[in-house]
Amino acid sequence: MPDSAPESLPSGGGKRRKAAKRHTAGVKAVAAAAGVSLGTVSNVLNRPEVVSPLTRAKVEAAMASLGFVRNESARQLRAGSSRILAYLMLDAGNPFFTDVAKGVEEAAQAAGLSVFLCNSNEDADREADYLDLLEQQRVQGVLITPIDQNSSRLRKLPSRGTPVVVVDRNIDDGEHCSVAVNDILGGELAIAHLLELGHERIAYVGGPNTIGQVVDRRDGARRALRKAGKPPENLIELTTGALTVAEGRGAGQRLAGLPAARRPTAAFCANDLLALGLLQQCVSLGLRVPEDLAIVGYDDIEFAAAAAVPLTSVRQPRQLLGRTAAELLLDESSNPDHEHQRVTFTPELVVRTSTRGTL
Amino acid sequence: MPDSAPESLPSGGGKRRKAAKRHTAGVKAVAAAAGVSLGTVSNVLNRPEVVSPLTRAKVEAAMASLGFVRNESARQLRAGSSRILAYLMLDAGNPFFTDVAKGVEEAAQAAGLSVFLCNSNEDADREADYLDLLEQQRVQGVLITPIDQNSSRLRKLPSRGTPVVVVDRNIDDGEHCSVAVNDILGGELAIAHLLELGHERIAYVGGPNTIGQVVDRRDGARRALRKAGKPPENLIELTTGALTVAEGRGAGQRLAGLPAARRPTAAFCANDLLALGLLQQCVSLGLRVPEDLAIVGYDDIEFAAAAAVPLTSVRQPRQLLGRTAAELLLDESSNPDHEHQRVTFTPELVVRTSTRGTL
DNA sequence: GTGAGTTGCTGAAAGGTTTCAAGAAGATTG
DNA sequence: CAATCTTCTTGAAACCTTTCAGCAACTCAC
Numbered sequence: 001m002p003d004s005a006p007e008s009l010p011s012g013g014g015k016r017r018k019a020a021k022r023h024t025a026g027v028k029a030v031a032a033a034a035g036v037s038l039g040t041v042s043n044v045l046n047r048p049e050v051v052s053p054l055t056r057a058k059v060e061a062a063m064a065s066l067g068f069v070r071n072e073s074a075r076q077l078r079a080g081s082s083r084i085l086a087y088l089m090l091d092a093g094n095p096f097f098t099d100v101a102k103g104v105e106e107a108a109q110a111a112g113l114s115v116f117l118c119n120s121n122e123d124a125d126r127e128a129d130y131l132d133l134l135e136q137q138r139v140q141g142v143l144i145t146p147i148d149q150n151s152s153r154l155r156k157l158p159s160r161g162t163p164v165v166v167v168d169r170n171i172d173d174g175e176h177c178s179v180a181v182n183d184i185l186g187g188e189l190a191i192a193h194l195l196e197l198g199h200e201r202i203a204y205v206g207g208p209n210t211i212g213q214v215v216d217r218r219d220g221a222r223r224a225l226r227k228a229g230k231p232p233e234n235l236i237e238l239t240t241g242a243l244t245v246a247e248g249r250g251a252g253q254r255l256a257g258l259p260a261a262r263r264p265t266a267a268f269c270a271n272d273l274l275a276l277g278l279l280q281q282c283v284s285l286g287l288r289v290p291e292d293l294a295i296v297g298y299d300d301i302e303f304a305a306a307a308a309v310p311l312t313s314v315r316q317p318r319q320l321l322g323r324t325a326a327e328l329l330l331d332e333s334s335n336p337d338h339e340h341q342r343v344t345f346t347p348e349l350v351v352r353t354s355t356r357g358t359l
Numbered sequence: 360m361p362d363s364a365p366e367s368l369p370s371g372g373g374k375r376r377k378a379a380k381r382h383t384a385g386v387k388a389v390a391a392a393a394g395v396s397l398g399t400v401s402n403v404l405n406r407p408e409v410v411s412p413l414t415r416a417k418v419e420a421a422m423a424s425l426g427f428v429r430n431e432s433a434r435q436l437r438a439g440s441s442r443i444l445a446y447l448m449l450d451a452g453n454p455f456f457t458d459v460a461k462g463v464e465e466a467a468q469a470a471g472l473s474v475f476l477c478n479s480n481e482d483a484d485r486e487a488d489y490l491d492l493l494e495q496q497r498v499q500g501v502l503i504t505p506i507d508q509n510s511s512r513l514r515k516l517p518s519r520g521t522p523v524v525v526v527d528r529n530i531d532d533g534e535h536c537s538v539a540v541n542d543i544l545g546g547e548l549a550i551a552h553l554l555e556l557g558h559e560r561i562a563y564v565g566g567p568n569t570i571g572q573v574v575d576r577r578d579g580a581r582r583a584l585r586k587a588g589k590p591p592e593n594l595i596e597l598t599t600g601a602l603t604v605a606e607g608r609g610a611g612q613r614l615a616g617l618p619a620a621r622r623p624t625a626a627f628c629a630n631d632l633l634a635l636g637l638l639q640q641c642v643s644l645g646l647r648v649p650e651d652l653a654i655v656g657y658d659d660i661e662f663a664a665a666a667a668v669p670l671t672s673v674r675q676p677r678q679l680l681g682r683t684a685a686e687l688l689l690d691e692s693s694n695p696d697h698e699h700q701r702v703t704f705t706p707e708l709v710v711r712t713s714t715r716g717t718l
Numbered sequence: 719g720t721g722a723g724t725t726g727c728t729g730a731a732a733g734g735t736t737t738c739a740a741g742a743a744g745a746t747t748g
Numbered sequence: 749c750a751a752t753c754t755t756c757t758t759g760a761a762a763c764c765t766t767t768c769a770g771c772a773a774c775t776c777a778c
Contacts, residue, residue: 036757036758037757037758037759038758038760039757039758039759039760040756040757040758043756043757050755050756050757051756051757052755052756052757055756055757074763076763077762077763077764077765078763079763080763
């Protein structure tokens with residue numbers, strides 16, 4: 001990587017303490033300092049209302065002066081409950097998922113919980129590692145957009161007491177709730193739109209096929225063709241290795257390299273990152289969008305509207321997706337009568353210049 | 360929010376268990392099942408090489424059949440160490456920070472640690488809450504891009520044993536390492552470029568001024584003017600409430616509303632999100648970029664190059680920033696001779712159409 | 719066949735918190 | 749003033765793991 005070299009590593013400040021030793025005072029020290037018992041300190045922490053204002057003040061003063069920091073491991077070990085939710089994301093670099101995360105955070109905050117974000121980065125091993133870790137941490141629950149929805153790990157968690165809600169994917173194995181958007185319908189909307197504009201040869205850009213969304217959107221595309229009475233070969237599949245801008249550029253290269261006669265006149269991309277990369281590459285190789293190649297993306301991320309050619313895209317209710325998922329998770333972990341649910345939202349096509357041309 | 364309503368909440372699968380009780384087997388149960396002692400099970404977990412292959416197999420079989428999941432709280436309480444780093448981000452929705460996070464994950468993975476991402480979302484209260492939480496969790500260390508670099512909390516953590524590295528900001532209080540890019544220089548580069556193109560009245564779009572980067576980049580801008588012998592009033596400050604696309608659009612609205620005579624001919628934005636919003640709004644209001652308004656962004660996120668008008672931007676070594684920060688943190692928590700360092704990288708101007716026009 | 723060295727396993731203690739039954743002190747009632 | 753309630757506080761047990769000194773059994777050399 002030809003990135004900037006450090007300009008200076010100079011002056012820096014290795015002043016104080018070296019490798020700091022943990023020297024935190026515990027409840028015991030606080031109790032001694034305040035002249036009360038352990039139980040009382042714990043009460044100040046957990047049930048302030050049962051302790052008299054005077055003692056409480058003493059204890060709080062002691063905590064402040066000793067710099068007491070509650071040891072959450074010990075708390076959780078004894079109390080058995082965690083105040084943390086985790087959202088294991090498919091790709092933290094994709095604005096779609098960070099918007100979903102915002103919805104999750106919103107719901108968690110309302111319930112007084114905190115959220116840890118984990119990024120599997122479309123890597124099944126990392127996903128598995130994180131699932132193990134989160135289970136060992138005994139988090140209150142896990143939200144996940146899985147790369148591998150059939151992972152045995154995924155199915156095992158709930159039966160061992162860690163609730164799991166699957167986000168942006170519908171799974172019906174009776175073990176978790178799931179919240180999704182109808183991806184088949186989304187694919188259908190996209191292709192129906194392109195067919196209506198008169199396109200015949202259409203590329204589908206997406207991959208890998210282990211990702212459920214990629215498959216569903218493609219199946220929706222096929223369905224649209226079928227409904228329109230077109231042969232399935234009219235959908236040309238361009239498989240990518242990931243759902244990223246860089247892969248989109250690669251696909252653009254491949255597409256633009258085809259002789260004009262054989263080249264599709266439109267491309268439907270499994271997400272907006274691919275679409276933006278494809279768009280960028282095609283434009284820079286001299287193809288006109290949408291005249292030479294119409295492009296439809298998926299997700300309608302914020303950057304889609306600001307692209308070189310504003311992107312037609314299939315919009316999903318991102319924050320709502322996250323919020324709903326978190327609420328289901330909270331219900332599962334607090335409501336003894338919880339029943340697993342599958343919630344499905346409906347996507348919506350947003351038409352912009354990349355298919356329709358200037359108005 | 361006029362977002363899609365649930366299409367169906369039907370069929371769902373409330374089949375199995377309701378609110379699952381935690382019924383995890385512990386080391387004790389495993390020991391009993393395998394016919395060995397607690398200590399041996401622990402050895403299998405932590406020092407597999409000291410236990411004979413035969414016993415190890417028995418124990419592992421017992422673990423598998425009981426579905427043993429190690430309780431990390433107990434482990435950490437006793438062993439005293441956590442295998443987790445946290446990166447507390449300023450804005451998880453900003454691709455710049457997710458790229459930094461990638462660098463962090465890379466370095467952590469190489470060291471066998473996991474990363475939890477937290478999003479303060481430019482909210483000082485949330486930042487404070489997360490800092491408390493992470494300290495209580497006794498994470499191995501905290502990486503943070505602070506919204507409030509003078510927070511007392513921030514300074515207290517290291518003295519209590521939680522190493523902190525400040526990312527994308529230089530602080531010299533002798534309490535932490537920090538890794539940053541020279542933002543003053545970055546601002547200077549941007550403005551020098553605009554001056555060279557002949558612009559006289561230049562807007563600086565950014566805010567709030569509690570964020571260090573916003574201030575430094577502005578100061579760099581001022582310095583460039585001074586060096587060129589221009590009066591400081593030539594820099595017109597447009598203060599925003601956050602560094603987001605939406606705020607950028609708002610600023611665009613304000614700019615475009617000015618009479619052409621008083622309107623700046625160029626705008627330098629504190630980050631690319633603002634720049635993209637500004638660009639989008641200005642274009643949609645009929646301004647031509649760069650003819651009516653030249654725009655320079657900051658960060659050079661992946662989407663900058665794919666924008667309606669490819670964006671001139673100040674590039675920072677994002678992943679390197681994260682990787683370096685994580686490495687410093689690891690050094691701090693493992694090397695007894697650790698000395699705090701301030702590492703500064705050098706930014707680089709990437710010129711594109713938004714200032715230079717078509718070539 | 720004795721003593722020293724290995725190897726593998728054991729059992730109790732420790733880590734910091736929460737919980738809970740029970741006690742102490744003070745207030746209220748008849 | 750005894751009896752009953754309240755209001756606060758207490759101390760020990762429990763949560764699940766890791767650690768470590770020590771023990772048993774075996775091997776090896778002389």
